[in-house]
Amino acid sequence: MRRAGKDIKTVDxxxxxxxxxxxxxxxxxxxxxxxxxxxxxxxxxxxxxxxxAVVMADGLxxxxxxxxxxxxxxxxxxxSDAARLSPIQRSLWDRMTNRYSLDHSPGYLFFEHLTRxxxxxxxxxxxxxxxxxxxxxxxxxxxxNHCKDLKVFVTATNVRTGRGRTFTQxxxxxxxxxxxxxxxFMYQAVEIDGEAYWDGGxxxxxxxxxxxxxxxxxxxxxxxxxPLVREELPRTGRxxxxxxxxxxxxxxxxxxxxxxxxxxQLIEVEQxxxxxxxxxxxxxxxxxEELKNLDASSKMNAExxxxxxxxxxGQAWAGSFLERHFDDLGKRSTFDLKSLxxxxxxxxxxxxxxxxxxxxxxKP
Numbered sequence: 275m276r277r278a279g280k281d282i283k284t285v286d287x288x289x290x291x292x293x294x295x296x297x298x299x300x301x302x303x304x305x306x307x308x309x310x311x312x313x314x315x316x317x318x319x320x321x322x323x324x325x326x327a328v329v330m331a332d333g334l335x336x337x338x339x340x341x342x343x344x345x346x347x348x349x350x351x352x353x354s355d356a357a358r359l360s361p362i363q364r365s366l367w368d369r370m371t372n373r374y375s376l377d378h379s380p381g382y383l384f385f386e387h388l389t390r391x392x393x394x395x396x397x398x399x400x401x402x403x404x405x406x407x408x409x410x411x412x413x414x415x416x417x418x419n420h421c422k423d424l425k426v427f428v429t430a431t432n433v434r435t436g437r438g439r440t441f442t443q444x445x446x447x448x449x450x451x452x453x454x455x456x457x458x459f460m461y462q463a464v465e466i467d468g469e470a471y472w473d474g475g476x477x478x479x480x481x482x483x484x485x486x487x488x489x490x491x492x493x494x495x496x497x498x499x500x501p502l503v504r505e506e507l508p509r510t511g512r513x514x515x516x517x518x519x520x521x522x523x524x525x526x527x528x529x530x531x532x533x534x535x536x537x538x539q540l541i542e543v544e545q546x547x548x549x550x551x552x553x554x555x556x557x558x559x560x561x562x563e564e565l566k567n568l569d570a571s572s573k574m575n576a577e578x579x580x581x582x583x584x585x586x587x588g589q590a591w592a593g594s595f596l597e598r599h600f601d602d603l604g605k606r607s608t609f610d611l612k613s614l615x616x617x618x619x620x621x622x623x624x625x626x627x628x629x630x631x632x633x634x635x636x637k638p
Contacts (some may be wrong), residue, residue: 291321293573301588429474
């Protein structure tokens with residue numbers, strides 16, 4: 275995958291988690307992989323972002339860029355196929371109104387009630403996890419750890435200490451990926467080397483510090499799939515819980531981005547620019563207007579039509595970003611980090627041809 279040339283831009287990617295919304299990131303990756311001008315040196319991913327990262331590394335090692343694209347498509351198709359027999363399906367009303375939400379799904383509402391009353395140790399004492407089996411069957415971790423074209427970092431949260439642990443090659447396993455995706459109300463904690471881990475989103479969604487230390491590039495692109503801002507005040511119990519989860523899972527990312535801005539100010543004021551004190555160019559691929567009307571329950575919807583719909587959105591985001599900012603890569607940040615220090619922050623918007631306020635069923 276490595277090539278030389280003055281028109282080649284090398285970037286690092288930070289991939290958030292977000293359940294089925296990770297298909298948005300699939301679309302972003304697919305679009306970047308089709309652009310020969312872009313080299314992806316390192317990925318830091320959490321939860322669904324971690325899964326996208328290891329699937330991509332597996333595909334790259336096996337078949338280059340096209341192999342990575344095929345591996346990502348195959349993984350998400352397998353996710354959809356596995357979900358077809360799930361009791362958590364859209365209601366007839368949601369299907370009739372072309373909504374991907376599961377808020378009216380009897381299976382989803384029943385499962386939501388159970389997880390609020392009982393722990394996964396009570397509900398699932400045998401610790402059966404079909405997603406783990408799917409990842410283990412779809413990803414060859416020997417190839418992931420052998421991959422020379424892509425460095426991968428996966429973050430999980432240590433239950434005992436509350437601190438993050440970052441896993442990377444040559445020690446990536448299905449357990450480290452599942453630890454990064456372990457929502458504590460749904461799954462038993464994943465034990466690795468005598469320690470128990472939960473979803474990495476609590477401590478780094480995703481972790482940025484491995485990318486800041488990367489000497490291969492100064493360009494860090496964050497693929498943001500969790501809404502930073504919601505204009506409407508949540509009023510129902512579900513809306514309040516969902517917004518709290520969004521705030522929690524964005525807090526670590528905002529904190530690290532603020533730290534990068536403080537480092538930038540220090541370098542600028544003290545004139546510390548050197549290989550030891552490198553400035554970082556930060557970019558954001560995020561379509562706030564599209565994300566804000568995706569209900570949190572839709573993260574559990576793995577219908578193939580929905581996943582491919584999200585993929586197309588992600589492709590459009592990435593295409594719009596490259597059209598606007600390709601020439602800025604390697605030269606300047608395109609995301610104003612200072613805005614994170616104000617209470618009036620609004621995410622930048624991207625013009626895409628597929629944008630709409632409310633997702634609808636794709637045409638057959």
